[in-house]
Amino acid sequence: MSLRFIQITIPKYVLCNVNxxxxxxxxxxxxxxxxxxxxxxxxAECLWFDGTLCAVLGNILDGLxxxxxxxxxxxxxxHILTTFRRNKFLEAFTDLSSNDQAPLTIPxxxxxxxxxxxxxxxIKKQLFDKPDMPKMSDxxxxxxxxxxxxxxxxxxxxxxxxxxxxxxxxxPNRIPPEVAIAFVxxxxxxxxxxxxxxxxxxxxxxxxxxxxxxxxxxxxxxxxGGLGLKLLQNLINLNNGSLQIVSADGFIELxxxxxxxxxxxxxxxxxxxxxxLRLGDSNFYVLSNEIDTDNIF
Amino acid sequence: MEVTIKDYLEGNTALAPSKGYPIHDAIKQALxxxxxxxxxxxxxxxxxxxxxxxxxxxxxxxxxxxxxxTYLKIKYxxxxxxxxxxxxxxxAKLYFANPEAFENHMNQKFNNE
Numbered sequence: 069m070s071l072r073f074i075q076i077t078i079p080k081y082v083l084c085n086v087n088x089x090x091x092x093x094x095x096x097x098x099x100x101x102x103x104x105x106x107x108x109x110x111x112a113e114c115l116w117f118d119g120t121l122c123a124v125l126g127n128i129l130d131g132l133x134x135x136x137x138x139x140x141x142x143x144x145x146x147h148i149l150t151t152f153r154r155n156k157f158l159e160a161f162t163d164l165s166s167n168d169q170a171p172l173t174i175p176x177x178x179x180x181x182x183x184x185x186x187x188x189x190x191i192k193k194q195l196f197d198k199p200d201m202p203k204m205s206d207x208x209x210x211x212x213x214x215x216x217x218x219x220x221x222x223x224x225x226x227x228x229x230x231x232x233x234x235x236x237x238x239x240p241n242r243i244p245p246e247v248a249i250a251f252v253x254x255x256x257x258x259x260x261x262x263x264x265x266x267x268x269x270x271x272x273x274x275x276x277x278x279x280x281x282x283x284x285x286x287x288x289x290x291x292x293g294g295l296g297l298k299l300l301q302n303l304i305n306l307n308n309g310s311l312q313i314v315s316a317d318g319f320i321e322l323x324x325x326x327x328x329x330x331x332x333x334x335x336x337x338x339x340x341x342x343x344x345l346r347l348g349d350s351n352f353y354v355l356s357n358e359i360d361t362d363n364i365f
Numbered sequence: 366m367e368v369t370i371k372d373y374l375e376g377n378t379a380l381a382p383s384k385g386y387p388i389h390d391a392i393k394q395a396l397x398x399x400x401x402x403x404x405x406x407x408x409x410x411x412x413x414x415x416x417x418x419x420x421x422x423x424x425x426x427x428x429x430x431x432x433x434x435t436y437l438k439i440k441y442x443x444x445x446x447x448x449x450x451x452x453x454x455x456x457a458k459l460y461f462a463n464p465e466a467f468e469n470h471m472n473q474k475f476n477n478e
Contacts, residue, residue: 184384185376188411207445213411214449221380221415282456295414295452359447365433365454 073106078114082121084342086330089314092124093334099128100337103135112143122157122176123235123250124340129161131254155235171198174236174249181224191216195247198238212345215303218296219251219341226286227255227339245347254338259316261286272318273329307345315339366395369405377410385419396428396436407441414453422457430458
């Protein structure tokens with residue numbers, strides 16, 4: 069007996085913008101309770117799908133699969149098929165595999181809390197060991213990695229979820245070269261955490277801005293926090309990159325040192341963090357004065 | 366007493382706060398007995414502020430700055446990690462000087478923006 073199915077049409081453009089994130093919010097919301105179905109995704113109308121957003125689609129589809137649904141992708145246009153093949157998204161959700169070297173992608177990947185060394189080695193290798201990558205000092209590489217993992221840890225610990233999904237795209241031929249990478253979790257939203265902590269009813273945007281402020285944390289007990297997202301902001305500002313955070317009905321974008329608030333129509337039941345960094349060594353970090361460890365406390 | 370961070374981990378990466386709690390407990394136990402503790406960062410490749418908060422930030426709820434400067438010494442930390450550590454320490458000092466006032470200040474600052 070064949071399974072019942074639902075049909076989902078992928079829109080014309082799936083980009084890292086409010087329309088793209090609204091699509092995922094709607095998709096996640098509409099499919100969150102689905103079990104024992106075939107889920108058919110139709111790409112015939114889709115003209116562009118940002119590769120980094122495979123992290124979001126993958127997280128939603130993986131959840132569906134865990135709830136005993138079967139995923140099928142239809143009518144993938146050739147260029148999207150190539151993207152999905154190269155970033156290994158295709159082999160995660162179909163029987164098709166690929167031996168492409170994928171020099172310009174950070175492949176679709178899922179990490180659990182206990183995968184710390186694997187996650188670090190994966191991102192380090194995928195981000196820095198590519199041909200045509202601009203040379204960067206070890207300290208610059210490290211500052212990028214620390215900032216990226218502050219986001220992952222934030223997602224897992226505050227989202228109270230067990231996995232983070234990631235995918236990225238490298239553009240070495242842009243001037244300057246850049247990398248875009250997304251991290252996604254379908255755990256507790258920033259809005260839920262902050263409002264519970266502050267006993268407030270702030271909007272999604274307001275809670276994200278609160279979480280981005282240095283020293284603010286929803287951790288309770290004898291443990292301070294709230295530095296991770298600030299570090300990431302500092303890196304983004306120094307680097308002239310950009311940061312997007314989507315959670316619940318909030319969507320905040322940091323670019324050129326300015327926060328922009330976007331209005332989401334739908335509610336994303338988790339958190340998406342998309343980072344764009346310019347590659348190369350200049351402005352990646354600021355060397356501080358020597359700090360004396362003898363009297364550091 | 367020497368507390369080598371790497372001995373408490375399976376590799377050279379420390380991201381999650383949960384990895385820091387056993388290290389914090391070992392340091393606290395020794396400090397409670399007024400033992401001199403050398404915290405050794407040798408071999409560590411990557412640490413987050415979330416981890417460092419769990420290891421060190423938390424100590425400010427239990428000991429004074431003077432006490433920590435006397436009994437806790439740092440060994441083999443890289444210059445970039447010491448910058449992170451200093452940020453963690455500065456935030457912890459502010460936080461534990463008066464946690465309620467710190468939180469009120471942060472909320473007020475936010476509400477005024």
